[in-house]
Amino acid sequence: MESYSDLEVWKQAKDLVRQIYERSKAFPKEEQFGLTNQLRRAAVSIPFNIAEGCGRNHVKDSIQLFYIARGSLYEVETQVLIAYDLKYVSAGDLDNAMVRIKSCKRLLSDFINYFQEQSTGHSATTVNEQLVDYNAGIESLPPKN
Numbered sequence: 001m002e003s004y005s006d007l008e009v010w011k012q013a014k015d016l017v018r019q020i021y022e023r024s025k026a027f028p029k030e031e032q033f034g035l036t037n038q039l040r041r042a043a044v045s046i047p048f049n050i051a052e053g054c055g056r057n058h059v060k061d062s063i064q065l066f067y068i069a070r071g072s073l074y075e076v077e078t079q080v081l082i083a084y085d086l087k088y089v090s091a092g093d094l095d096n097a098m099v100r101i102k103s104c105k106r107l108l109s110d111f112i113n114y115f116q117e118q119s120t121g122h123s124a125t126t127v128n129e130q131l132v133d134y135n136a137g138i139e140s141l142p143p144k145n
Contacts, residue, residue: 004054009107013047013069016100020076023097027088035088039079045072046104050111059119066112073108077101 004010020043027036046069053065080101084094 004051007050007054007111009104009111010047010050012100012104012107013050013073016076016097016104017043017047019097019100020080023089023093024083027083031088035079035083035086039076039083042072042075042079045069046076046108050108059115063112063115063119066108066115070105070108070112073101073104 017040020039024036024039049065049069049072053062053069056062056065077098080089080094080097083089084091089097
């Protein structure tokens with residue numbers, strides 16, 4: 001693994017951003033500076049914070065940014081549910097978003113847990129060093145069905 005952009009969690013989060021932007025185009029004009037703006041800002045915060053966390057020199061700083069990304073993910077989930085309640089998104093769009101959000105939650109939680117476990121007693125001091133170890137561990141897992 002050479003970069004944060006190789007991480008499945010980052011790829012999934014980035015795809016969620018695309019999905020949010022596409023769906024929020026149809027929100028009412030009066031929501032442009034309300035829910036639309038909030039939803040988009042929270043969504044882009046997820047891959048932004050994963051990327052920034054991977055660029056930090058110290059694992060503890062990185063983990064904090066990964067937690068911020070997770071908080072933004074929960075914020076997006078709530079905003080999507082509100083958009084559904086307001087009938088800005090269809091049931092199908094809600095289901096699609098929730099599948100992506102659930103996947104991102106699992107991947108991000110696994111990612112955070114890995115770095116927390118590795119941060120104590122690990123010889124690697126930067127996230128980039130640990131990304132190599134993380135990727136090696138993921139590649140050795142059997143595929144999920």
